[in-house]
Amino acid sequence: MSTPTPTDGGSAVPDTSDESDTLPPRQVDHDRARRAVRELLLAIGEDPDREGLRDTPDRVARAATQLYAGLSQDPADVLSARFSIDHEELIIVRDIEIYSTCEHHLLPFHGVAHVGYIPAPDGTVTGLSKLARLVDVFARRPQVQERITTQVADALVEHLGVQGVIVVIEAEHLCMSMRGVHKPGSRTITSAVRGQLRDPATRSEAMSLLLGGKR
Ligand SMILES: Nc1nc2c(ncn2[C@@H]2O[C@H](COP(=O)(O)OP(=O)(O)OP(=O)(O)O)[C@@H](O)[C@H]2O)c(=O)[nH]1
Numbered sequence: 001m002s003t004p005t006p007t008d009g010g011s012a013v014p015d016t017s018d019e020s021d022t023l024p025p026r027q028v029d030h031d032r033a034r035r036a037v038r039e040l041l042l043a044i045g046e047d048p049d050r051e052g053l054r055d056t057p058d059r060v061a062r063a064a065t066q067l068y069a070g071l072s073q074d075p076a077d078v079l080s081a082r083f084s085i086d087h088e089e090l091i092i093v094r095d096i097e098i099y100s101t102c103e104h105h106l107l108p109f110h111g112v113a114h115v116g117y118i119p120a121p122d123g124t125v126t127g128l129s130k131l132a133r134l135v136d137v138f139a140r141r142p143q144v145q146e147r148i149t150t151q152v153a154d155a156l157v158e159h160l161g162v163q164g165v166i167v168v169i170e171a172e173h174l175c176m177s178m179r180g181v182h183k184p185g186s187r188t189i190t191s192a193v194r195g196q197l198r199d200p201a202t203r204s205e206a207m208s209l210l211l212g213g214k215r
């Protein structure tokens with residue numbers, strides 16, 4: 001599913017294998033990331049060669065391969081795990097923990113995602129874990145919360161042919177907590193609704209299940 005990422009800290013070699021036909025090579029360029037982190041440390045007046053910081057550029061570069069792994073992952077691959085169970089009613093996975101990185105400040109935002117959908121008319125569903133994996137594919141990129149929300153909803157329509165989908169994400173943005181406006185604890189809630197779940201009655205049933213026991 002995912003494109004392999006270098007683990008030895010060496011510079012990423014552009015992917016010229018067959019996989020590059022489907023996705024552009026987006027692995028983290030370790031050398032470049034290391035140089036950038038060293039520059040940032042110099043820019044803030046730190047000594048990147050002092051003991052505690054000596055390995056930091058390399059650590060940050062390696063962390064980036066995890067934090068931005070979604071850039072080289074294809075939602076179609078995640079949703080290729082599908083099977084027919086002849087179920088045409090609402091399916092919800094809620095409280096999916098989500099960690100992402102705000103594209104404005106490169107600081108984390110984290111919270112929960114709730115995903116519900118009404119399967120295609122032939123009853124085809126995907127595995128429950130795939131909904132959480134789908135969230136991660138879009139969260140592990142430089143992002144804004146609204147975009148993750150719509151991308152998850154649109155991917156389920158496009159790749160699974162669902163009749164309706166609702167996605168709600170609640171998250172705290174550290175760029176609002178530890179800097180800037182300094183409002184720790186504020187939560188941002190975004191939603192995206194498609195197809196049959198736009199119908200007010202169905203949508204209200206889905207919302208009460210999505211948020212059930214939490215309000
Ligand atoms: N809509 C949206 N805004 C976001 C998200 N993450 C961060 N932001 C906002 O992006 C905005 C960037 O505003 P700017 O004025 O360009 O940057 P800034 O001077 O650092 O803003 P402050 O955070 O207010 O200090 C801020 O208001 C952030 O709260 C997100 O996921 N969605």
Ligand SMILES: [Zn+2]
Nearest residue numbers: 102104105175
């Ligand atoms: Zn931010």
